[in-house]
Amino acid sequence: MPSNPGPSNLGPSNLGPSNLGPSNLGPSNSEHNLREAITMIIKIRLKLLFPLLLLALAACSTPRGNYVILLAEDDGSVGEISVTNDQGTQTLSTINTVVEIPENKAPKKPRELADDIVAKLVAETEGAQPPQPLSFFFFFGFDSDALTDDSRVIFEAVLAEIKTRKTVDISLIGHTDSIGSVEYNRALGLRRAGRLRDLLVENGVVVSAIDIKSLGEDDPLSDGNIENDKALNRRVVMVLR
Amino acid sequence: MFLLRKISSIFALLMLFSTPLLVGTSAYADEKPIIAYVKVLNGACIAISGDVERPLKLGDPLYRNDILKTEDQSSMGVSFRDNTLVSLGSNSLLKLENFAFDPDNNKLTFAVELFQGTLLYISGLISKLTKNPDEDLRITTPAGTVTVRGTRLFINAE
Numbered sequence: 001m002p003s004n005p006g007p008s009n010l011g012p013s014n015l016g017p018s019n020l021g022p023s024n025l026g027p028s029n030s031e032h033n034l035r036e037a038i039t040m041i042i043k044i045r046l047k048l049l050f051p052l053l054l055l056a057l058a059a060c061s062t063p064r065g066n067y068v069i070l071l072a073e074d075d076g077s078v079g080e081i082s083v084t085n086d087q088g089t090q091t092l093s094t095i096n097t098v099v100e101i102p103e104n105k106a107p108k109k110p111r112e113l114a115d116d117i118v119a120k121l122v123a124e125t126e127g128a129q130p131p132q133p134l135s136f137f138f139f140f141g142f143d144s145d146a147l148t149d150d151s152r153v154i155f156e157a158v159l160a161e162i163k164t165r166k167t168v169d170i171s172l173i174g175h176t177d178s179i180g181s182v183e184y185n186r187a188l189g190l191r192r193a194g195r196l197r198d199l200l201v202e203n204g205v206v207v208s209a210i211d212i213k214s215l216g217e218d219d220p221l222s223d224g225n226i227e228n229d230k231a232l233n234r235r236v237v238m239v240l241r
Numbered sequence: 242m243f244l245l246r247k248i249s250s251i252f253a254l255l256m257l258f259s260t261p262l263l264v265g266t267s268a269y270a271d272e273k274p275i276i277a278y279v280k281v282l283n284g285a286c287i288a289i290s291g292d293v294e295r296p297l298k299l300g301d302p303l304y305r306n307d308i309l310k311t312e313d314q315s316s317m318g319v320s321f322r323d324n325t326l327v328s329l330g331s332n333s334l335l336k337l338e339n340f341a342f343d344p345d346n347n348k349l350t351f352a353v354e355l356f357q358g359t360l361l362y363i364s365g366l367i368s369k370l371t372k373n374p375d376e377d378l379r380i381t382t383p384a385g386t387v388t389v390r391g392t393r394l395f396i397n398a399e
Contacts, residue, residue, distance in 0.1 A: 213344060
């Protein structure tokens, strides 16, 4: 009863508990009962309807509120995620499973979602997903920071690719074979990456968009038992984003 | 033995040369390090850093502690320096809490906080290289924390 102007509190239409005037006791009582009955019916209906509504929602099984869905990567592989809060934790490792997290409650048990539901939920963010970064390998001579001839050719091709993109940022990670000390190879890997960066800058790439690092001998492509294989480890991996 | 000595002398010599290069790479250190770039932009998106709001353009750099905000019917995609890809749907709010990609010094951290909205995440090199994924790689949401061991995932936060 939000808007009852004060003194007219005695009209027959008034059903508030303060309505105790003897003159309107009769009619208001029956009306009151009627209203109460209607309210009851509505309440009962709602009570019946609400679970039905929930069941319907569960049946179409679109998750609500806070939730996390584990998706397949582009190559179809899948990792693992854990969802943790003060009340509990759940781990997901199957594609297209969801964990819902009700407010102030532990994450629910993971359940599987239909592919089309997942597709619908992720559509907007998938549309804004940046292109997958491209990787290129550039090889170097023994203890050298000069590109091999083959890698020079690759470099020209990569430059052409760069020019087709609206915006690029580039990571260069230098690697070496295992000859020499770990520290030396860290530095050599960095020199190789630095050399490639200079070449890119000479060709118009903004220096601040290039990030260089070295992993030295720590991440070999081959175990380097054969001399030819060692050459595979003398490289810079370029990631073009 | 001779070879070893030769290698170590070359090593010493080259360390001399490589030192200026190492210094060179840290020449940008006084500037805020760029941790990610805007690669996809639809509609109106901004980055909030302290009291400063910057409307975002394609190719814009992003920094630690930036809060990314998308409006109605807008979305954006960001690539981090370790190849992690993150995209946000409309009406989303994401803080780039912490990011370090420095395999040289075993510093690998990826931490973002999704206050609201939708997020699609594709893991990058940090997820591959880290030995402590539970500590190094974290997406916080109002309802709980998501730790990631190399994958692609979607989050909705309300």
